[in-house]
Amino acid sequence: MPYWLMKSEPDELSIHDLQRLGQTCWDGVRNYQARNFMRSMQAGEQLFFYHSSCPEPGIAGIARIIRAAYPDPSALDSASPYFDAKASSEKNPWSAVDVAFVETFKQLIPLAELKAQSALLELPLVHKGSRLSVMPVSAEEWAAILALR
DNA sequence: GCCAACGTTGGC
């Protein structure tokens, strides 16, 4: 079963917010590569929840996919910052998934620590300039990251 | 189809 990593700005949605909510609709992804990864997600698969664009970027916990990809409602909502005027209910190019809270790490695993792991050299997250917000994580990478908790 | 200009991401 595949594993994933998804980035969220904690100002928008932190792992603590997800813990409080229990579950959420993961919408607003507006990058085709990331969207395509979301479309291959299946319910039950787990993901690392990454805090980005914040004082302490790093992996904050784990969540689980509870609903596979469906048309992203925020693309059709003119009040949403993710509104896409070119999208319609007949033709919506964007996808969302639903995720549920699984675990908050006692200590966040900082990006710098992830970058120091030889087992994670292939992970796009640690590549300079990488902006991909949704990415697959191999079973080996998953285990290597869990070992850092 | 090329590529320069521009906008966004995201670490630092």
Add this chain to the structure above:
DNA sequence: GCCAACGTTGGC
């Protein structure tokens, strides 16, 4: 706030 990296847009 800076800026490198990358994606998108649009003229040609």
